[in-house]
Amino acid sequence: MKRWPPMKTLVTQAFLLAAELHANQKRKAALATGVPYLSHLMETAGMVMTSGAPETVVAAALLHDAIEDHGNATRQSIQQRLGDDVLALVEECTEPGTGGPVKAAWQERKKAALQRMQGLSMFALMILAADKLQNTRDLYRNVILRGDEAYAAFRVEKAAKLWFYSEAASEMQKRLGTFEADHPHNPLLLMTRCWLQEFSEALTFLELH
Numbered sequence: 001m002k003r004w005p006p007m008k009t010l011v012t013q014a015f016l017l018a019a020e021l022h023a024n025q026k027r028k029a030a031l032a033t034g035v036p037y038l039s040h041l042m043e044t045a046g047m048v049m050t051s052g053a054p055e056t057v058v059a060a061a062l063l064h065d066a067i068e069d070h071g072n073a074t075r076q077s078i079q080q081r082l083g084d085d086v087l088a089l090v091e092e093c094t095e096p097g098t099g100g101p102v103k104a105a106w107q108e109r110k111k112a113a114l115q116r117m118q119g120l121s122m123f124a125l126m127i128l129a130a131d132k133l134q135n136t137r138d139l140y141r142n143v144i145l146r147g148d149e150a151y152a153a154f155r156v157e158k159a160a161k162l163w164f165y166s167e168a169a170s171e172m173q174k175r176l177g178t179f180e181a182d183h184p185h186n187p188l189l190l191m192t193r194c195w196l197q198e199f200s201e202a203l204t205f206l207e208l209h
Ligand SMILES: Nc1nc2c(ncn2[C@@H]2O[C@H](COP(=O)(O)OP(=O)(O)O)[C@@H](OP(=O)(O)OP(=O)(O)O)[C@H]2O)c(=O)[nH]1
Pocket: 026, 027, 028, 029, 030, 040, 095, 106, 131, 132, 134, 135, 136, 138, 139, 153, 154, 155, 156, 164
């Protein structure tokens, strides 16, 4: 019988770790019930991979919610299995005030996340832009089908959710601009620009519906 080749690449290892960590986690507001959380990580990492980003970035995209959702102990598994570069990127993508036994209050976490955006590395910015776009695309489809009921599964109401997304869109655009000034033709930055454009367009739709 033909055997699969050994699965040793960073992306494969990251996928296996993400599948392990998020095995029992479901999406909160999916159109079908019981949709695995892994779907969000695969879509986000798929966008990053399609852009041509390095393997470390794709691996970090697969693990961007690992510490946030599964705690500080996860840092060690990421470091041991994927190395310091992937861990550093995952840490940049981890929302402040998460990872410990108790999550900080929603408003406090989101304000801290916004404040940190101007210090993001280019690769962390890419992952967060793909992450926010994936969640917003999902919300967009949900709003088309269910209207305001689409917001019911979240911790905060529609106005707060859209406030955060709109602040995040402008902070990410500002940060992207600082990289574009130095590297105007970088294809990874061009792709991030497209994602942020789509993110803003989806937000405009959500604000109007
Ligand atoms: N659109 C969508 N999102 C879902 C779904 N299931 C889980 N999420 C996740 O929920 C988070 C938002 O959930 P909330 O209950 O508002 O709680 P939180 O912001 O305190 O985590 C998002 O992650 P986040 O990056 O931490 O927050 P955010 O910055 O996107 O708000 C997103 O990944 C779903 O079915 N659809």
